[in-house]
Amino acid sequence: MRKPGKAPTMSDVARVTGVSSMTVSRAFKDDASVSKETRDRIRKAAEKLGYVIDSTASGLSSRRTGFVAVVIPSINNANFADTLRGLTEGLRSTNLQLLLGYTDYDVKEEERLVELFLRRRPEAVIVTGGYHTARCRKFLKNAGVPVAEMWDLPSKPIDHVVGFSNAAAAELMVHHFHDQGFRKIGFIGGDTSRDTRGKDRRAGFVAALEKLGLDTTRIIAWGTPPITMREGASAMRQMLEQWPDTEAVMCVSDLSAFGAMTECQRAGLSVPGDIAIGGFGSYDLSELAIPDITTIDVGARDIGRHVADWLRTVLTDSPGQAVDSVSIEPKLLARGSTLRSLQTSD
Amino acid sequence: MRKPGKAPTMSDVARVTGVSSMTVSRAFKDDASVSKETRDRIRKAAEKLGYVIDSTASGLSSRRTGFVAVVIPSINNANFADTLRGLTEGLRSTNLQLLLGYTDYDVKEEERLVELFLRRRPEAVIVTGGYHTARCRKFLKNAGVPVAEMWDLPSKPIDHVVGFSNAAAAELMVHHFHDQGFRKIGFIGGDTSRDTRGKDRRAGFVAALEKLGLDTTRIIAWGTPPITMREGASAMRQMLEQWPDTEAVMCVSDLSAFGAMTECQRAGLSVPGDIAIGGFGSYDLSELAIPDITTIDVGARDIGRHVADWLRTVLTDSPGQAVDSVSIEPKLLARGSTLRSLQTSD
DNA sequence: TCATCTTACGTTAGCGCTAACGTAGAATCC
DNA sequence: GGATTCTACGTTAGCGCTAACGTAAGATGA
Numbered sequence: 001m002r003k004p005g006k007a008p009t010m011s012d013v014a015r016v017t018g019v020s021s022m023t024v025s026r027a028f029k030d031d032a033s034v035s036k037e038t039r040d041r042i043r044k045a046a047e048k049l050g051y052v053i054d055s056t057a058s059g060l061s062s063r064r065t066g067f068v069a070v071v072i073p074s075i076n077n078a079n080f081a082d083t084l085r086g087l088t089e090g091l092r093s094t095n096l097q098l099l100l101g102y103t104d105y106d107v108k109e110e111e112r113l114v115e116l117f118l119r120r121r122p123e124a125v126i127v128t129g130g131y132h133t134a135r136c137r138k139f140l141k142n143a144g145v146p147v148a149e150m151w152d153l154p155s156k157p158i159d160h161v162v163g164f165s166n167a168a169a170a171e172l173m174v175h176h177f178h179d180q181g182f183r184k185i186g187f188i189g190g191d192t193s194r195d196t197r198g199k200d201r202r203a204g205f206v207a208a209l210e211k212l213g214l215d216t217t218r219i220i221a222w223g224t225p226p227i228t229m230r231e232g233a234s235a236m237r238q239m240l241e242q243w244p245d246t247e248a249v250m251c252v253s254d255l256s257a258f259g260a261m262t263e264c265q266r267a268g269l270s271v272p273g274d275i276a277i278g279g280f281g282s283y284d285l286s287e288l289a290i291p292d293i294t295t296i297d298v299g300a301r302d303i304g305r306h307v308a309d310w311l312r313t314v315l316t317d318s319p320g321q322a323v324d325s326v327s328i329e330p331k332l333l334a335r336g337s338t339l340r341s342l343q344t345s346d
Numbered sequence: 347m348r349k350p351g352k353a354p355t356m357s358d359v360a361r362v363t364g365v366s367s368m369t370v371s372r373a374f375k376d377d378a379s380v381s382k383e384t385r386d387r388i389r390k391a392a393e394k395l396g397y398v399i400d401s402t403a404s405g406l407s408s409r410r411t412g413f414v415a416v417v418i419p420s421i422n423n424a425n426f427a428d429t430l431r432g433l434t435e436g437l438r439s440t441n442l443q444l445l446l447g448y449t450d451y452d453v454k455e456e457e458r459l460v461e462l463f464l465r466r467r468p469e470a471v472i473v474t475g476g477y478h479t480a481r482c483r484k485f486l487k488n489a490g491v492p493v494a495e496m497w498d499l500p501s502k503p504i505d506h507v508v509g510f511s512n513a514a515a516a517e518l519m520v521h522h523f524h525d526q527g528f529r530k531i532g533f534i535g536g537d538t539s540r541d542t543r544g545k546d547r548r549a550g551f552v553a554a555l556e557k558l559g560l561d562t563t564r565i566i567a568w569g570t571p572p573i574t575m576r577e578g579a580s581a582m583r584q585m586l587e588q589w590p591d592t593e594a595v596m597c598v599s600d601l602s603a604f605g606a607m608t609e610c611q612r613a614g615l616s617v618p619g620d621i622a623i624g625g626f627g628s629y630d631l632s633e634l635a636i637p638d639i640t641t642i643d644v645g646a647r648d649i650g651r652h653v654a655d656w657l658r659t660v661l662t663d664s665p666g667q668a669v670d671s672v673s674i675e676p677k678l679l680a681r682g683s684t685l686r687s688l689q690t691s692d
Numbered sequence: 693t694c695a696t697c698t699t700a701c702g703t704t705a706g707c708g709c710t711a712a713c714g715t716a717g718a719a720t721c722c
Numbered sequence: 723g724g725a726t727t728c729t730a731c732g733t734t735a736g737c738g739c740t741a742a743c744g745t746a747a748g749a750t751g752a
Contacts, residue, residue: 006490007490009707009708009709010708010709011708019731019732020731020732020733021708021709021710022709022710022731022732022733023730023731023732025709025710025749026730026731029710033728033729033730033731034730034731035729035731038730038731051706052461052465052482052485053462053465053589053708053709054406054465054467054707054708054709055465055466055467055468055709056402056405056406056411056466056707056708056709057707057708057709057717057737058708058709058710059402059709059737060402060403060406060707060708060709060737060739061710061711061736061737062709062710062711062737063710063711063737065402067716068658074430075421075422075427075430075446076421076422076423076424076427076428077422078422081420081421081422082422084421097707098447099445099449100421100446101444101446116443118398118400119399119400119401120401120402121400121402121550138396139398142396145351153648167571191734228630229630229633229634230630230634231635233634239538245717252560255630258631258634259634262634262635262636265636266636280358284574284601285575285604285631287575287576288575288576288579288605288608289606289608290608290611290612308451343440355737355738355739356738356739359739365701365702366701366702366703367738367739368701368702368703368739368740369701369702371739371740372700372701372740379698379699379700379701380700380701381699381700381701384700384701397740399739400737400738400739401739402737402738402739403707403737403738403740404738404739404740405707405739406707406708406709406737406739406740407706407707407738407739407740407741408707408736408739408740409707409740409741431725547742567693621739682746
């Protein structure tokens with residue numbers, strides 16, 4: 001820790017280099033008109049002084065903070081991590097910085113975060129999902145900056161959208177089960193009051209079963225989202241107790257699917273011989289597990305990339321030409337956990 | 347998006363409520379002396395106007411930004427997520443906000459992030475690990491704010507430290523292997539040029555083997571940290587090819603351990619019957635896997651909590667009384683993947 | 693009863709930076 | 723060769739807020 005006095009300012013750098021502070025300011029921007037020698041002199045003096053430009057002050061003055069507020073449900077989730085990766089990569093060429101927050105799947109916490117973040121005057125706000133508290137919606141609408149909702153296709157978008165239909169994705173899995181000859185199909189997910197994307201998946205699951213004329217009662221809701229592997233295992237235990245003749249189970253995520261599958265295996269059931277299991281999210285885990293787990297790839301990284309593309313257009317390149325919202329097409333990855341034809345003899 | 351004009355300021359709120367902007371400022375702080383009625387009137391007017399206080403300006407003026415910069419290697423890692431959770435919980439009572447960045451295990455990227463973050467004038471900086479570029483160290487030392495290094499016990503700490511010895515943790519695993527009667531012991535990890543904690547674990551592994559007089563050559567370095575499940579599987583394939591008589595393998599993380607274990611199982615080897623496998627980090631996965639995987643719990647959440655405790659002391663409560671650095675004691679969790687006595691007959 | 697304290701505000705002067713405009717000197721043009 | 727353009731800076735004002743200080747009116751004390 002540097003003790004003596006306060007941090008050096010631009011005028012300090014200006015003084016030692018014999019220029020005005022405005023020239024120092026210009027020397028720290030890319031497009032400004034400063035001669036190369038002057039710029040190098042200033043930069044060198046700044047580095048020697050330990051000067052670091054103060055974004056707080058420059059943001060106030062220029063009215064450009066360089067912040068993009070991003071709110072995701074969880075920081076420990078391969079899918080959202082992929083989206084963030086796409087975002088980060090797409091914004092690397094800009095000088096925008098992510099102001100990142102996670103809600104733990106709580107819209108009230110989202111509201112709190114959005115308010116906190118808006119105080120920082122971000123140049124754009126990116127939220128996950130299309131469900132928000134009324135107050136949060138108001139904040140986002142009044143923010144005066146571009147807003148993107150991702151990972152969902154809200155019926156009443158606030159502004160820009162990059163997402164997919166969770167219900168349609170769930171339908172993919174149901175149809176796959178049906179194609180494989182399964183008829184007694186269950187669903188494992190968390191408490192739906194929080195995870196709205198999980199709720200949409202479950203709704204899509206039920207709707208698809210109804211269209212096929214199948215039983216829609218085999219549903220276990222267990223645990224607070226994000227539902228863990230352990231909770232997936234507990235849920236499967238309940239499922240087997242309540243409906244022992246279940247032929248296939250769709251899980252709200254790959255993690256719970258893995259937990260459910262290991263629970264079956266511990267109970268002496270063969271997957272998919274005795275019961276088929278599908279997941280959601282295309283985690284590494286679902287590819288490595290034995291058997292590998294059928295899942296749905298939602299193109300998480302693409303979501304981030306699309307959001308970044310839109311951001312660059314709106315914030316820098318050409319603010320005029322609006323980019324349309326993007327609808328991602330989820331893909332089913334059929335694997336061993338639901339394919340009896342692939343099953344190796346044990 | 348609100349189109350007309352600019353965002354309302356404090357003076358706008360002051361005007362409609364008939365007070366000075368200073369009173370509005372006070373109405374948005376907790377400890378200030380404003381009558382309850384005036385405060386309520388101001389708050390109500392502000393909400394109606396859609397006024398949100400501007401932290402950029404207040405930070406510049408008060409020289410307190412409310413930011414705590416946090417740099418972690420990865421956002422998709424249950425361990426660091428737990429640490430962040432501990433931090434977030436510990437700071438909830440304050441009005442400090444995390445400015446979060448991830449390095450992808452790259453110290454050069456850490457340097458870039460630290461410089462970027464210092465521009466925001468955080469009130470403290472928290473970094474992961476004790477290895478930094480020279481320029482990054484200089485930044486941190488000159489920052490003029492408290493700095494914490496976590497997840498490691500650096501020999502030359504910059505300021506505060508909350509961590510554990512990765513080498514000692516690896517030793518725990520080696521001794522466990524030895525106790526179980528294993529002598530031909532291997533190590534699977536990523537490219538050590540990046541993941542310095544992984545490097546320390548490997549060094550501790552080698553040192554422990556040497557002390558026991560065992561062969562230290564069975565080491566596979568494969569993949570860029572964070573090493574994935576898939577890379578763990580590939581590494582195990584190489585291990586079995588090069589040293590088919592290996593009895594036990596320590597993996598740098600639970601993820602690679604799971605990949606390695608499934609690779610063995612696919613190859614028809616029994617775990618732990620033919621080969622024992624240990625992981626690191628105590629992920630959910632290691633408990634659910636079949637068999638469950640012996641691992642090392644490093645108290646990730648405690649690390650975050652301790653850092654938060656220290657932060658509260660240094661930044662608010664009583665800046666004078668220094669808190670000592672904290673050394674966490676990793677714990678070995680012995681499980682099925684290394685315990686032959688527990689093995690069930692297949 | 694008057695000095696003293698307390699409460700609840702208002703005034704003034706910046707925090708460190710940059711937008712907008714100004715300008716001297718050199719380069720360019722026909 | 724005078725008008726014009728360009729390059730490389732400097733000057734001025736102000737972004738929106740708060741620290742520090744000031745003050746009027748009521749409360750308190752002996």
